[in-house]
């Protein structure tokens with residue numbers, strides 16, 4: 001089982017490791033993939049649409065990163081299997097998995113959510129994260145150890161108007177994180193999550209562009225919208241030797257939004 005290096009300067013290095021990042025063509029996934037290449041990992045980048053994915057991979061390769069782009073839909077079993085097979089054939093190892101691809105197919109109250117939308121949001125945000133983790137575990141990590149990062153959300157912690165179906169999947173993802181960490185820790189596999197607040201990506205554009213979203217951001221302790229690169233440092237901490245003794249946790253990266261309500265209530 002890996003331990004933190006005695007010299008802290010080595011602790012964020014991923015030299016010699018291989019990673020698979022889903023949803024890596026833009027937004028938070030691309031920022032994490034970029035950080036992993038900068039830390040020295042070979043990175044397999046996955047997303048559904050090949051053109052955007054290949055452009056993102058070309059950008060990281062031009063900056064010196066070792067990357068492979070594989071178009072895949074994580075909600076399909078055959079795509080998940082092909083992804084892990086391609087990653088292992090290319091890198092001969094798979095030390096890191098980042099389950100970042102996410103969906104939010106419906107806006108509105110739970111009273112009106114349709115069964116198809118409920119199934120889809122669970123398929124991408126929860127089911128795919130479990131079964132991709134299972135594939136990586138069986139194919140490599142159970143024998144060699146590894147680190148898995150699930151991209152959750154601040155919405156996992158608080159009911160969030162109009163996206164509560166999505167928020168239920170992220171709360172379940174946090175518990176999946178703890179359950180997998182508990183099962184796989186003895187094999188040297190750490191499983192953690194990060195929970196972003198509002199981040200400026202196409203995924204949440206309707207939220208951060210709205211007057212309500214702007215008010216929400218401006219009243220946060222750090223009163224600005226998050227940027228995808230704001231998640232990269234937290235991801236690297238949890239995936240690198242610097243995080244060797246951290247497992248089963250979800251690190252909230254939200255500019256302090258979650259403490260806002262406690263602050264407004266005051267002490268006691």
Ligand SMILES: NC(=O)c1ccc[n+]([C@@H]2O[C@H](COP(=O)([O-])OP(=O)(O)OC[C@H]3O[C@@H](n4cnc5c(N)ncnc54)[C@H](OP(=O)(O)O)[C@@H]3O)[C@@H](O)[C@H]2O)c1
Pocket residue numbers: 022023024025026027028029046047048049050052072073074075100101102103124151152153154195196197198199200201202203204
């Ligand atoms: N932005 C926020 O404010 C925010 C806040 C909290 C949590 N998050 C979480 O952060 C994660 C990333 O979101 P983001 O904001 O970076 O979104 P984004 O900019 O829209 O990027 C989403 C990425 O996921 C890919 N993707 C979507 N569905 C996929 C599927 N079924 N299979 C494979 N790839 C898929 C997309 O590419 P293709 O379209 O080509 O597949 C794209 O690369 C999500 O899990 C989201 O829930 C975001």
